[in-house]
Amino acid sequence: MLKEFKEFAMKGNLIDIGIGFVMGAAFNKVVSAFTGGIVSPLIGLIFKSDFKDLKYVIHKGVTNAEGVIEGEVAVLWGEFLTNVIDFIIVAFVMFMIVKGVNALKKKEEVVAPVPPAGPTQEELLIQIRDLLKK
Numbered sequence: 001m002l003k004e005f006k007e008f009a010m011k012g013n014l015i016d017i018g019i020g021f022v023m024g025a026a027f028n029k030v031v032s033a034f035t036g037g038i039v040s041p042l043i044g045l046i047f048k049s050d051f052k053d054l055k056y057v058i059h060k061g062v063t064n065a066e067g068v069i070e071g072e073v074a075v076l077w078g079e080f081l082t083n084v085i086d087f088i089i090v091a092f093v094m095f096m097i098v099k100g101v102n103a104l105k106k107k108e109e110v111v112a113p114v115p116p117a118g119p120t121q122e123e124l125l126i127q128i129r130d131l132l133k134k
Helices: 001-008 013-047 078-107 121-133
Strands: 058-059 074-075
Touching: 078 121
Parallel strands: none
Antiparallel strands: 058 074
């Protein structure tokens, strides 16, 4: 069983998946930093507040002695929208990567070798003539 697992792991598929996973996690952090540090503040200018803190309060909470709001029920639509923007950016970039890889694969496809030319019409007629003579 260990030998089979080693063969599976060394095929390249598992290694490729691992590398893709690590790169995807790092790319997700870059996109989150982009939306949190650039997109959200720009959109926040429109709403005159931090975009991630935008929410629809359903039930107001009470501020305790430490200044923390307790018991608030709210829909955190600003954070949700930020995550949707993150997803759209990541999905678009992944689409572009897959499109590029597919374009490279099409270029790499080797044209099928031309099958050897069969006998010409004259050669076939000669063969038929010789067979009829027998």
